[in-house]
Amino acid sequence: MSTSTSASTTDTPGTTIRPAPTSALNASRTIATATRVLRQLRHDPRTIAMMILIPCVMLFLLRYVFDGSPRTFDNIGASLLGIFPLITMFLVTSIATLRERTSGTLERLLAMPLGKGDLIAGYALAFGTLAIIQSVLATGLAVWFLDLDVTGSPWLLLLVALLDALLGTALGLFVSAFASSEFQAVQFMPAVIFPQLLLCGLFTPRDNMHPVLEAISNVLPMSYAVDGMNEVLKHTDMTANFIRDALIVAGCALLVLGLGAATLRRRTT
Numbered sequence: 001m002s003t004s005t006s007a008s009t010t011d012t013p014g015t016t017i018r019p020a021p022t023s024a025l026n027a028s029r030t031i032a033t034a035t036r037v038l039r040q041l042r043h044d045p046r047t048i049a050m051m052i053l054i055p056c057v058m059l060f061l062l063r064y065v066f067d068g069s070p071r072t073f074d075n076i077g078a079s080l081l082g083i084f085p086l087i088t089m090f091l092v093t094s095i096a097t098l099r100e101r102t103s104g105t106l107e108r109l110l111a112m113p114l115g116k117g118d119l120i121a122g123y124a125l126a127f128g129t130l131a132i133i134q135s136v137l138a139t140g141l142a143v144w145f146l147d148l149d150v151t152g153s154p155w156l157l158l159l160v161a162l163l164d165a166l167l168g169t170a171l172g173l174f175v176s177a178f179a180s181s182e183f184q185a186v187q188f189m190p191a192v193i194f195p196q197l198l199l200c201g202l203f204t205p206r207d208n209m210h211p212v213l214e215a216i217s218n219v220l221p222m223s224y225a226v227d228g229m230n231e232v233l234k235h236t237d238m239t240a241n242f243i244r245d246a247l248i249v250a251g252c253a254l255l256v257l258g259l260g261a262a263t264l265r266r267r268t269t
Contacts, residue, residue: 026118033122038129041096051092051130055084055138063146074149078229079202081142081157085134085165086222087193093127093172094185101176120261123173124166131165152232156242160228163249167221170256177263196222201230221252 041048062080066072139158142148150157171192179185199209199217206217217223228245235242 029118034125037126082164082225086168089168097176127169135161167253173260224248
């Protein structure tokens with residue numbers, strides 16, 4: 001008679017027994033993970049303040065930097081409304097997740113019957129909740145208090161800002177796997193964020209760039225975030241280009257979350 005060994009490992013000295021990984025995404029495990037992360041963040045008010053307030057402060061400063069030229073703020077304010085949340089969520093998520101990795105918390109969680117999908121989805125849900133608050137505050141400030149003049153619906157601005165913040169969250173979760181210290185996590189910003197910032201069309205239209213740079217910009221998600229914001233800035237209704245841009249940003253966020261789950265490893269020795 002044969003016995004199954006698929007759910008266990010050999011019990012030898014120096015080897016850690018690990019449970020069989022769960023195969024399907026489980027809502028209760030995902031929510032439990034998100035709740036734990038939010039509970040920890042609640043005791044870190046500086047991180048919460050950075051995530052929620054910094055985009056608002058940057059937009060406020062930008063508005064009065066161009067106090068003598070309000071049309072300039074109207075032209076670039078919508079784009080930065082999407083860029084600021086992306087950058088902020090990238091920084092905070094990458095550093096916060098790295099702390100979990102270096103402290104051994106992630107390893108202990110992965111030793112439990114918790115799927116990698118549950119874990120990464122829980123982190124995304126927790127930081128995504130803060131991203132919603134961040135995006136609502138930043139969009140409301142820009143439109144109703146700083147008089148950002150947009151032709152389209154402010155709700156569409158909010159949608160793109162939220163998708164950008166979620167993309168920043170996904171990128172932060174992903175790059176945290178490749179850093180061994182908080183300093184290294186911050187060093188990923190020039191490699192991951194700055195090229196997108198330069199090539200997204202904020203400083204000059206992308207079709208005015210060198211053909212090679214334009215081709216590169218066409219595969220960077222921040223380019224479509226800026227394009228989506230500009231669609232709302234110029235058109236009263238939801239356009240086909242806006243839908244395309246929003247779907248691309250959302251798809252990139254989901255793709256990067258999948259890559260982030262793939263970087264999680266269960267230590268067996």
